[in-house]
Amino acid sequence: MKTITIVYEQFRQWIEDKASNSSSGVSFIEFNPSEVDDSVPKDQNHCLGRGGYGIVYKAKLRNETVAVKILNESSRQGEREFKQEIAILKRIRHQNLITLRGACSEKFALMYELLPNGTLEDRLINEKQRESFSWEERVRVATSICTALVFLHNAKPNPIAHGDLKPGNILFDDENICKLSDFGISRLLQQTNDTGTPNHITEVPKGSGPYMDPEFKNTGKLTPQSDVFALGIILLQLVTGQSATGLRKHIVDKLEGKKLEKMHTRKQKMILEKLKILDAQLKLDDTSIQDAVKMVSLGLRCSNSERKRRPSLEIEVWPEIESMNKSECLHGSDEVD
Incomplete structure (x- = not known):
């Protein structure tokens, strides 16, 4: 935990420097x-x-x-x-x-x-592309999305909420680095004294179906946590390879209160496969199974319908995803050796 805290503090300083010098x-x-x-x-x-x-x-x-x-x-x-x-x-x-x-x-x-290598939606929906979309790549995509969102949410002088985060708006360049696009309904957020949470209020909330924050839809208040909700759905898709519509409820119903994080790896894998939560295209070893369980847990927490119950992107989500990314990178280099 101490290591994650140190990494987070270093990352926070880097983000603040990048955000203040971004122009x-x-x-x-x-x-x-x-x-x-x-x-x-x-x-x-x-x-x-x-x-x-x-x-x-x-x-x-x-x-x-x-x-x-x-x-x-x-x-x-x-x-x-x-x-x-x-x-x-x-x-x-x-x-x-x-x-x-x-x-x-x-x-x-x-x-x-020009970003010539398609969208994340292509890689999740197209059967052939999903087959070659490895777990290491999926973790790298999750890390990149988190990093971009933390950067936007710390932009100076105003934080930015993307507001329309979804796989179709995540594109890949010729080196397969993913980039967020489509900022037409993004908003510069204003700091408020009442809640301390930067926000933008609109009478006509806009977004994309299952990725749209329910609280934003109901109240018209767009916050950084609205992006966290969409991220949660995407994390669930990266593990399952399934459509976003009804996905969170589907997983919650399947798990029926099971605490996967507290089970040993073999049982985790058995339950994920039996309940068809894990994308059948993925062949994961024990370390990756544990990370998949963590990603499901993060996805469910991030996509909670109540904004105040979603985790902090910077303090809780990003360090966990970055830890997975480093683990996968080391694991990949071991396999090459």
Whole structure:
């Protein structure tokens, strides 16, 4: 426990330094409309994806291959989301956040670094991709998401809540480093004297189905803990490989109060497999089984419907996930040797 505390304190200092210096050296280009028209091919071969804001195309602008997101005229999103994304991504950089290269205000177009290796959703839903999605990689993804969220929640001068964390918004670059994307409904949070928790209040809460914080949905108050809720569902998906819809209830009902953490490894594995909680594509040894149980426990705690009962991302969740990541890295190097 002492080691985890030391690691956490070191990480906290690093995050604070990164958050306060995150805008240094940030370059941002304002593209003109003709550049967008000339560079973006409007055909299916260059279409990378579609979302609530619009269509994402692969294009070449100023000798760099980028991803260009252009507002769809029929979208319910628009100028507000466009400006919000720029306001947030223009001033920060982090290895686990997508980089915004620039924008075109006249076209409501956003230009990002190209992340060519798909989404976390692809790796969880596509049977073939899930088969090759190892436990070590899943732990690394969980670590990267946690690191990015801690960075956002400690951003200066205002903490940032992503607000739409889900596998479809987690992309992979050419080195398989995952990055959070889609900050259109993210918010800069304000400190309050009444609760001490930074928040943003809205009359129209927005989010994505099973990843949306129930308290945010009911009260309109977005907090860092709203991202923790979504993280919890994703952690459960990384272990189970299952759809997010009804997943938490499904696992709670299956376990029927069983305290997996207190069981020996063989029984843990037997129960996880028998109850079909563990993704059948995963072949785990004893150490990894123990980590899978920890991840299920963290996922259930993070996705508690009551915000005050969710664990602290920095103090409880990140150190535990980082400990798993280091364990998997050491374990992997032992296997290579």
